[in-house]
Amino acid sequence: MKKITVKITSILIALAMVFTFVPASVVATEDVTEQTEQQEQVEEVVTEEEVVTEEEVVTEEEVVTEEEVVTEEEVVTEEEATTEEESTETVVFDDINHWAKDQILKMHAKGVVLGDDQGKFNPNNNITRAEFTAMVNRVFGFVAQAELSFTDVQGDEWYAEDLAKAVAAGYIDGYPDGTMLPNNYITRQEAAKIVVEVFGFADMSAVEGNEFADFAYVGEWAQNYVAIAKEKSYVKGYEDGTFKPQSNIRRGETVQMLVNSTGEIITEAGTYTEDFATNVVVRSADVVLEDLTIEGDLYLAPGVGEGEVVLENVVVEGTTFVAANANLAGEFATVVVNAPVAVNIVEQASITNFVVNNKAAGANITAIAAMVFEPKAAVKVNGQDVVAGSKVTVSGGGETVVEPPSSQDPIVEEEHSVYEFSFELPTEIVAEEDVEVAVTFAATEVKDLGYENVRFAFAVATDVEDAEVTFTAVDSEGTEYTFTNEGAWGPAAGFAIPADYTAATDWTLNFSKAGTYTITFQLVTVDGEVLVEGTQEVVVLEEATIVEEHSVYEFSFELPTEIVAEEDVEVAVTFAATEVKDLGYENVRFVFAVATDVEDAEVTFTAVDSEGTEYTFTNEGAWGPAAGFAIPADYTAATDWTLNFSKAGTYTITFQLVTVDGEVLVEGTQEVVVLEEATEEVIEEETTEETTEEV
Structure with a gap:
């Protein structure tokens, strides 16, 4: 083992440790913003006996923490093309007169650590979640990126790309409130979790009885990770047997941890x-x-x-x-x-x-x-x-x-339900006027699963320059949401929808300018994955069009109280506008017909028009010239028809206003009961009338 000369200008021997990372919250690239050195005097103070002058040499046994120990095996291999002497002479960072110097140089040579733009590595500084993630990503060369939906990451930060890689790799997913906190420091237990997960041993069960002395202070969620990290020698702890799980991990310690694990x-x-x-x-x-x-x-x-x-x-x-x-x-x-x-x-x-x-x-x-x-x-x-x-x-x-999977022990792949957006819009939408749009999101194929941690997102696309679309809606609890051009509905941490989910929401939209717009509604995960998408094209007018409407017409009938077969009966038929609007109709005719279950029955219709022309039809017919005639918006006409029913029974008479092409515009029906002969009461009345006349 080579001897290490230590310059003690500022008595610093960092009792360093290996780190740990939290559940889903680490991120970033490590273009390191300068951070002020936080020198924790309690850990760094050295007793007089430990002080070594510049001339003194410290043997391997005198080094304080296990992280500081560098065995011959830990020093560079041939492939690194750098001997220990060469690495100590190479000037990369001007602030690494530190116990982890060789490890820092080794990881720098492998492209894992970079340092800041001042030529410093800041080994005693705490490392942020973003910086930690950047180092981990560089170890493996992750490329795939996920869409980010963290509320505190805009996407243009230096660490955004590294966060996207970390999410895609599956070793971070942020906090439940939708944040990432990329600039927060990461604790040792958080770092341990990340490293165990990314190195593939998250499902391993650690051997019991191999814990650190302060294992009781490790968060319950991190205990197995910390134990695995110790068992795999990713972390070693302090001389006193502790791990200090809730302390922040420093940049120098982080490098040692990565050297241990890689x-x-x-x-x-x-x-x-x-x-x-x-x-x-x-x-x-x-x-x-x-x-x-x-x-x-x-x-x-x-x-x-x-x-x-x-x-x-x-x-x-x-x-x-x-x-x-x-x-x-x-x-x-x-x-x-x-x-x-x-x-x-x-x-x-x-x-x-x-x-x-x-x-x-x-x-x-x-x-x-x-x-x-x-x-x-x-x-x-x-x-x-x-x-x-x-x-x-x-x-x-x-x-x-x-x-294939055994039928006795099948592996059932559960499927998510199939969902769909649908939209209901008014027939006309005018710029700068509020318009109600009903949006329904419903399961069209109910299967095994719904979704967890999702939100509704919406956006608008248009070629109209500087156009703005305001979306406003109120949820079931009375909270109003208002967005311009794009937004998301629901808490940042998302919500759950069941397999048979159906929801209808009335949105108020306001388009600032006329033009064509495409509205997109999506069901997305909090990580930005699009699960369901629905689009609706909307044409917005500069001003409302004037739409002329036809009047509303109706047939009405007046019949005698009793109708007898084979006797003429007078029926008054009135056709009149009940709601007078802008327009009547052109090229129309009146048609009429009779329907009955009476076999071989015949009904004769007879009427005279205003010019004295008589019309007679049997069972069905049409009134008016073949080319039709016009009726005004306020049209009213009353015609007396003489009807004769050949047999007793029940009949349905239908009168219609139709176009010459056969389109039915208005229809009226009247049921008629025809007797075989007049009732006695009617006969008596008729007899009385005749007697009076004779007298």
Whole structure:
């Protein structure tokens, strides 16, 4: 071990630690804003016995915290092309006369840490959630980005892209209130959670009895993460056996934690043949690992991109995580495919435990080696489409047998209901006038699941320059929402909708200018994923059009109290405007018809028009010239018709106003009961009348 000369100009030996991260709240790139150094005197004060003059040499045993200890194995490998002496002489940052200097230089060489624009790394400063996330992203070379919906991230900040990568990678999702708090410091237990999750061991159960002395102060949500981080040697703690879970983690400590968890990071193409006693992260395409042993875990990271990593005669004692295209040959304790990548497993490969997790949907696996596994996502194996939960058996030579999920123990993939937006708008919308729009969101196909943590978002698109559309609505609790051009409905943390959800909301919209607009309503997750979308095109007029309307007309009938078969009966039919409006009708006629169940019955209609022309029809007919006639808006006409019913029974008489093309404009009906003969009372009345006349 080389001796380390320590200049004690400002007595600083940082009792450093490894860190931890919180549930879903870390973010950022680490273009580090200058932060004031917060020197915590209690941790940093050194006793007189510990003070070393410039000439004095400190041996490895004298270093205070485990994070400060750098063993020969932790120092650079050949691939880094930097010896310990060279790293101490290289001037990268001018403020790293610090116990973690070599680790900082190592991670800088691998592109994981950057520092600020003043040439400083600020190792004793607390690290923000954004800075921490940026470092983690650089370790793996994450590329995929999710849409962000954090209320405190606008999208143009230096860390926005890193936050989007972290959300897509699945190791952060923000706080329940919809915030990210990117500039807040991150605690050690929060950092531990992040690192355990991103390095693939969130589902692991830690060995009991291996806790830190202050484990009782670890948040319940973080306890398993902290225990796993200790078990995996990502964190080591302080000399007194404590972890200080709720203390903020510093930038220098963060680097040590990443060195502990990554081991070696391969960032350059080439063939590597030396054994690794640590974990290994491969972040470059065209890397060949050949004839070597990896005692820790191996990560084929997304940073490999479209290229491939080849493993030839490799022994991996830990877990191999495959998130890049790979060719595997060697002995592997556990292989986890956790991305939709292409994996080729040669016949000579020996894999004790092969796992395809739910992040691998769409992966293409070619396997010649004998193996049995049950993928947790739909993948392709040796050219066959395999659904989640199937049992896949590959025999030597690549023969593949796929057994679908057992009917006795089925894997039921629950489905979300299908939802749809619908809109009801008035026939005419005028600029600068409020208009009521009814928006309904409903399940059109009710299935197993609704959605959690969702919101309604809406926006408007138009080519009308400087146009504004104001949306206003009131929720069920009486809270009014008002937005201009775009907005979101519901709490920042979202709400839940059931599988059979239906909701109707009346929105008041006001368009500032005439033109054509497209309104879009969406159901989105709080992370910005669009689940359902509905659009409605709206044409807005400069001013309201004047629409002329036809008057409303009605038929009415006056009949005698008794009608007898084969006797003429007078029926007065009136057709009149009951609501006089702007227009009457042109080219119309009156038609009439009779309907009855009486067999072979005939009804004769007779009437005389105003010019003395007589019209006679049987059962049906039309009144007026074939070319039709006009009726004014205030039209009223009364006509006396003589009807004669050939047989007793019940009849329905129908009178209609129709166009010459046959369109029915107005219709009136009258039911008529026809007797076989007059009743006695009527006969007596008639007899009395005749007697009176004779007298």
